[in-house]
Amino acid sequence: MINAVGRNIPDYLLVNGREVYQGKGYRDGQKVTKASQTTVKHEKPEADKLAATIREACEKCGARDGMTFSFHTELRDGDYVASMVAKVLVEEMGLKDLHVAATSLGTAQNIFADYMEKGIIVEAQTSGVRGRIGEVISAGKMDKPVTIRSHGGRPRAVEAGEVHIDIAFLAAASSDCCGNARGNGGKNNFGSMGFAMHDAHFADHTVIITDTLVPFPNVPCSISAIDVDAVVVVDAIGNPAKISTKEARITDNPRELMMAKNVANVIAALPYFVDGFSFQTGVGGPSLAVNRFLEEYMIEKGITMSFALGGTTSAVCALQDKGLVQKICDTQDFDTGAAAHLQANPTKHIEMDLSQYASAGNKGAFVNKLDYVVLSALEIDTKFNVNVITGSDGVLRGAPGGHPDAAAGAKCCIIVTPLTRGRMATVCKDVVTVTTPGDCVDVLVTDFGTAVNPARQDIIDCLDAAGIKHVPIEKLQEKAYDMVGEPDALEWEDKVVAVVEARDGTILDVVRQVKPFHF
Amino acid sequence: MIIEKSAIAGTLESSDVQVVVEPGTGIELSIESSVINQYGRQIKAAILETLDRLEVKDAKVTVVDKGALDCTIKARVECAVYRSCGKSAAGLPWGAAIR
Secondary structure, eight states: OBOTTSOBOOGGGOOTTOOBOOOTTTTTTOOOOOOOOOOOOOOSOOSOOEESSHHHHHHHTTOOTTOEEEEOOTTGGGBOHHHHHHHIIIIITOOOSEEEEESEEOGGGHHHHHHHHTTSEEEEEESEEOHHHHHHHHTTOSSSOEEEOOTTHHHHHHHTTSSOOSEEEEEESEEOTTOOEESSSSSSOOOOOHHHHHHHHHSSEEEEEESOBOOSOOOSOSBOGGGOSEEEEOSOSBOHHHHOBSOOOOOOOHHHHHHHHHHHHHHHHSTTOSTTEEEEEOSSHHHHHHHHHHHHHHHHHTOOEEEEEEEEOHHHHHHHHTTOEEEEEEEEESBHHHHHHHHHOTTTEEEOOHHHHHOTTSSOOGGGGOSEEEEOOSEEETTOOEEOSBOTTSOBOBOOTTHHHHHHHSSEEEEEOOSEETTEESEESSOSSOSBOGGGOOEEEETTEEEEOTTOHHHHHHHHHHTOOOOOHHHHHHHHHHHHOOOOOOOEEEEEEEEEEOTTSSEEEEEEEEOOOOO | OOOOSOEEEOOSSTTOEEEEEEOOSSEEEEEEETTHHHHHHHHHHHHHHHHHHTTOOSEEEEEEESSOOHHHHHHHHHHHHHHHTTOSSSOOOBTTTBO
């Protein structure tokens, strides 16, 4: 069946009430009964929940064939914990038919690719797919398609009972002997545990894995011991050099700075740019640099931001320290400065879980209060659909993260991207895979000009009034093709290797197995 | 033109292409590219058109492309061919085969 972004979704996927994407806000107001966890009564006093090894903790939690386990990826490429756990489950315990529910899958989890190829990990749900795992999935090595969900889509699916986590293995920078755990206060601090907190509330079992055991009680905590079955102390939860950079630096590339300046110009030209406005941006070159230009406009206009949302960098923290940002609502920290800032400013820099951040399945996600979000894209097409999951070769190598959620929630979603990257036309006729639907995207800023979604006449009028030039998006696409040539369409096998779920649970697109190229 | 010895032009930097030409029989072409799925056929056409224009009939040509534009591909192929027949230092046929 063809969905609202023109993608053909195979009928065999449309079972158990699953529908194709119908457009923004389709399920608004619908009722949902929340799934819940099965917990265990710890009625008697107990000294601690320490387990000597990961295996002992797994046995305590009843790890078994066919179970779903989860972990968070706040340690990014530096994460040791997910691989450590998978090795124990597969190689020590010999478990099979495992399901993975991850916030992302990347190079730190390369060992998962082996288990997927061997048919030991049989199902995966994730936001991002990078590294060898993406190559294995795109080559059609798994029998069942992987489900790609946004950061808001994941907690929505968990709360709706579409994903049931048996055991959550959660890395923590510090924990006490009972499992009160945080992302700070240890040897390998990563800051916000926003990716992990929600899992502890919905998984039947939670195991905390830390390298820094601190005296009881480790409070205020991100994960509470009331949800924790076992605590395991390991030598190191991650490689600090890869967990986060020292500081996500603002680019000095003049092309990126020009794009950032143009984004700030658009922001300042719209009626939402008043005292108390709210803002989210990504960590990519031009997106991050927007902070710098926004600061100038805010000081000039004498206004402050009510809240900054999402992944957090030192750049946003610096704005807060200058008194320009009231609250930072932080789901993950991109650099060590931001992680330390979270620890040092508990009343104005707040840790936030993914449901409160971005889920379309609750009554008050923060994305719904966003005025602006500035995001990047691998590709954007003339219908304003964005792809951030598949490369130009059709292989899974990206992550929607909170992209579709923030785009849907914000009053103005701005995509900033160079017109071409090498020979890739970023602005194209049809994106390879739709990860954020065009009905959620309002403005595109490139190094060759700005385009506004024709559905937003109000924004067009504001830019015209401010004297900001813009062109139809087709002009940008034609310019890109003039420079690099029109790309040939990718060739695919029939087999669906991944299902891209929209944030409301409908199906936005599918990714098929890549057909090897032949002349 | 006759390929007299093996010669190389270009680098493996992003947006460049490395072209190696060697003596051979007929045109033996091998192409690797970071954008092969979307641009493989256009890259092949640009290389063959350039070889044809230079009247190269016999050569083994090995191309490793890192997303170069057609103009770069053509220039690198030309340069490798001229180097392979000792024409790169002086006496380039400007305005003739090079367009």
